[in-house]
Amino acid sequence: MKMTGFDNDKYLKLQSEKIQERIAAFGGKLYLEFGGKLFDDFHASRVLPGFKPDSKINMLTKLKDEAEIVIVINSADIEKNKVRGDLGITYDMDVLRLIDAFREYGLYVGSVVLTQFAGQASAVSYQKKLETLGLKVYRHYPIAGYPANIPFIVSDEGYGKNDYIETTRSLVVVTAPGPGSGKMAICLSQLYHEYKRGVKAGYAKYETFPIWNIPLKHPVNLAYEAATADLNDVNMIDPFHLEAYGETTINYNRDVEIFPVLNAMCEQIMGESPYKSPTDMGVNMAGYGIVDDEVTRKASCDEIIRRYYNTLCLKRQGAAEEDQVYKLELLMKQAGITVENRPVVGAALLKAEMTNAPAAAIELPDGRIVTGKTSELLGASSALLLNALKIMAGLEDSLKLISPTIIEPIQNMKVKNLGNRNPRLHTDEVLIALSICAATNEDAAKAMDQLQNLQGLEVHSSVILSQVDVNVFRKLGVNLTCEPDYQSKKLYHK
Numbered sequence: 001m002k003m004t005g006f007d008n009d010k011y012l013k014l015q016s017e018k019i020q021e022r023i024a025a026f027g028g029k030l031y032l033e034f035g036g037k038l039f040d041d042f043h044a045s046r047v048l049p050g051f052k053p054d055s056k057i058n059m060l061t062k063l064k065d066e067a068e069i070v071i072v073i074n075s076a077d078i079e080k081n082k083v084r085g086d087l088g089i090t091y092d093m094d095v096l097r098l099i100d101a102f103r104e105y106g107l108y109v110g111s112v113v114l115t116q117f118a119g120q121a122s123a124v125s126y127q128k129k130l131e132t133l134g135l136k137v138y139r140h141y142p143i144a145g146y147p148a149n150i151p152f153i154v155s156d157e158g159y160g161k162n163d164y165i166e167t168t169r170s171l172v173v174v175t176a177p178g179p180g181s182g183k184m185a186i187c188l189s190q191l192y193h194e195y196k197r198g199v200k201a202g203y204a205k206y207e208t209f210p211i212w213n214i215p216l217k218h219p220v221n222l223a224y225e226a227a228t229a230d231l232n233d234v235n236m237i238d239p240f241h242l243e244a245y246g247e248t249t250i251n252y253n254r255d256v257e258i259f260p261v262l263n264a265m266c267e268q269i270m271g272e273s274p275y276k277s278p279t280d281m282g283v284n285m286a287g288y289g290i291v292d293d294e295v296t297r298k299a300s301c302d303e304i305i306r307r308y309y310n311t312l313c314l315k316r317q318g319a320a321e322e323d324q325v326y327k328l329e330l331l332m333k334q335a336g337i338t339v340e341n342r343p344v345v346g347a348a349l350l351k352a353e354m355t356n357a358p359a360a361a362i363e364l365p366d367g368r369i370v371t372g373k374t375s376e377l378l379g380a381s382s383a384l385l386l387n388a389l390k391i392m393a394g395l396e397d398s399l400k401l402i403s404p405t406i407i408e409p410i411q412n413m414k415v416k417n418l419g420n421r422n423p424r425l426h427t428d429e430v431l432i433a434l435s436i437c438a439a440t441n442e443d444a445a446k447a448m449d450q451l452q453n454l455q456g457l458e459v460h461s462s463v464i465l466s467q468v469d470v471n472v473f474r475k476l477g478v479n480l481t482c483e484p485d486y487q488s489k490k491l492y493h494k
Contacts (some may be wrong), residue, residue, distance in 0.1 A: 002365065002456055005295030006050035012059045014285035019063065019206070022283060023170055025274070026202025029194065031187040032283070034175040034206045039101055040087075044208055046479070047223045047300040048290065056206070060173065061105050068110040068169040069102050071095050072176040072183050075114045075123035084177055088471070092126055094177040099135070110167055111136040115182035118142060138163035140182065140189060147261045154268045159192040173206075179231060188262070191269050202274065203266070205255075207284035210235045212249040214287050219300035221250060222331050226307035229324045229331075241277035249279040301337045302458070302479075308332060308339070309481035313464055316484040342481070344460035347371055349483070352462035358487050360384040360461045362478075364392060365453065374424070377407045381461065381469045382430040388454070389434075389447040401444050402433050427472040454478055463487045 023030045034056070036044070044051045052058070060067055074082075077091045084094050099109050112130055114123050117139040127137045140162040143153055152158050165186070172190070174183045187203045194201040209224035221235050231254075238251040240259055255278040262281075266273035275281050290296055308328040314320035332338060339345050344361040347369045351359035357374040360381050364370060370391055372384025386401055395401075410433065411423040425433070431451075437444035455477030464482045465473075473480045 002049060003292065003295045004050040005290060005292040005299065006048040007289050007291045008050055008052050008055055011051070011285055011289030012055060014288055015206075015283065016059055016062055018283045018285060019171070019204075022202065022204045023066070027200040028170050029172075029199060029201035030170065031172045031174060031190055031201060031203045032206050033183045033187050033203070034173055036208050038173075038175050039098065041208070043223075043227050043303070044286075046306075047220050047296065047303050048286070049295055049299050050291075051286075051289070056208075057101075057105055057107075060107060063171055064105070064107050066169055067171040067173055068108045068167055070111055070113060070165060070167070070172055070174050070186065071098055071109065072113045072115055072174060072181040072186055074176075074181050075117045075120045077178075077180070078114070078123045078126050079120045082178070088467070091177040095130075096133075098175070098177065108169070109135075110169075110172075111138055111165055113138045113140055113163075113165060113186055115140045115186065116142050136166070138165050140186065146185075147258060150261065150264050150268060154192060154265055159189040160196075162189045162193075164193040165190055179228075184258070184262070188265055188269070191266070195269050203281070205282045207282040208286050210250045210252055211287045212238070212251065212279050212282065212284055214250070214290070216250050217334055219297045219304070219335050220290075222335050223300040223303045223307070224252075226304045226328055226331050229307065229311060229327045230320065232327075238277050238279045241279040244276040249277075251278045251282075255281070301335050301341060304328070304331055304335055305337060305339060305342045306479060306481050309460075309483075312484040313482050316464065316486075342458065342460065343369055344458050345481070348460040348462045358461070358463040360459060362388050363458045364388065365457070377404060377411070377424065378430065379422075379424045379426060379469070380463075381427050381465060381473070382425050384459070385427055385430060386434070386447070388457075389450045392450040392453055393443075393446040395443055395446065399443060401441075401447055402430070402437055406433055406437065426466065426468045428468055431472070451476065 038056050039054060041053050041056060045053045073091055073095055082091045083089065084091060087094065095112060102109050112135055114127060114137065117123055130137050143158045145152055147153065174186050176183055191201055191203055210221040214220060216235055216237060225233060225235055234253045235250055236253055236256060238249045238256060241247060241249045259278040263273045263275065311320050311324050311328050315322065315325055344363050347361035348359050348371065351361065351371040351373055355373045358380045359371060359373050361369055361371045362384055370388045372380045372387050374380045375383060390397060390399060390401060407425060410425060410429060414420040415423050434444055434448060438448045457478055459473060459478050459480045461482040463485050470480065
């Protein structure tokens with residue numbers, strides 16, 4: 001049974017109140033930089049069981065009459081087709097997805113900003129596309145000497161060269177598809193332009209991680225480092241907060257390093273800085289939402305191991321560096337865990353060894369481990385799904401949910417008509433076949449009813465899965481890890 005360690009309602013109430021306080025403190029105009037994901041914050045929901053992935057957006061809807069959204073994308077990310085890892089889509093496409101999602105919640109998207117714009121052809125083309133769709137688009141440019149040359153940055157030749165983003169609401173939420181977009185620079189540039197126009201405005205950060213009022217090496221904070229291993233983020237005690245207030249709080253290296261510069265910029269723009277530390281800048285009440293520390297500790301340790309396996313696979317695919325693996329190993333050591341703390345790992349590897357073929361394992365809500373093996377009809381992941389659904393539905397393990405007479409024609413079509421070499425059914429094909437059987441087969445229908453109960457379960461595969469299988473597990477809400485090995489020794493893998 002999934003345990004709850006986080007009070008989502010309490011968190012949203014406290015967070016909303018703090019944002020309202022910040023708006024009032026700055027005379028009615030606040031630029032709020034959103035760290036992390038506004039939608040689909042599955043990392044937070046995994047490490048803080050009870051945190052809802054759409055918590056942030058639901059909080060914003062309570063302020064929708066006051067809020068407008070500015071979406072930021074780095075022109076360099078457009079140029080290199082940077083992909084959002086959790087969704088498998090490029091950042092430029094994710095901007096469109098975000099706009100649609102915001103609008104569905106009744107939130108107003110004011111504009112899109114292209115940062116680090118230097119005439120990139122793909123960025124120019126993207127701007128035309130957005131404008132054709134009726135969106136306002138602004139450009140912000142690279143600034144020589146950023147962030148050290150403060151007198152130049154805070155001048156007409158620095159921030160002054162950026163387009164002024166026209167906004168109409170008291171709360172301007174600045175968000176992006178991912179990190180490295182330039183959200184903070186957007187906010188500071190806007191402060192410069194607002195003060196030049198005689199408009200008082202302020203800046204704050206909506207933070208979730210690291211959580212400032214729990215210990216530095218708490219697994220929740222270690223899991224944040226694991227999630228940002230590719231960015232070399234390191235959690236640390238905020239020295240500015242300690243000096244100003246005598247209070248130990250947790251922040252991370254990039255905010256601590258940039259704070260003296262940010263502080264000086266605020267002083268030059270606003271006359272004096274409203275903050276004494278990077279912790280002061282943040283609006284983060286997540287720590288007050290933790291109601292069961294033991295539950296969040298275990299959930300966070302599980303996440304660190306998952307991140308470790310994900311990084312191993314990325315390294316095998318040439319998308320991660322060795323030092324990222326070392327960092328994850330260090331974080332596991334600091335948390336006092338090993339891969340053996342993930343029960344499905346040993347079960348999948350043992351099944352693979354016994355069958356001399358790829359295998360997979362899943363941990364059911366009651367703690368039982370179910371495995372799936374490779375056969376002539378099904379891949380290991382497909383077999384695993386059917387086996388798990390049968391057991392969860394209370395059906396006999398020997399029961400055939402899908403008759404071979406149904407599977408074989410699908411295999412023939414795959415090989416003879418669609419040109420596939422592998423006749424085995426992928427997870428998506430198995431689920432479609434199962435849904436067809438469910439129309440006339442009561443047992444298949446019972447199994448189908450259990451699909452919703454797969455969410456949050458743990459799965460491990462003895463090999464790197466195809467993108468099709470990965471996507472199916474993601475859509476089912478399953479927490480998947482894989483060994484960093486391919487099923488075949490071929491150089492090209494789909």
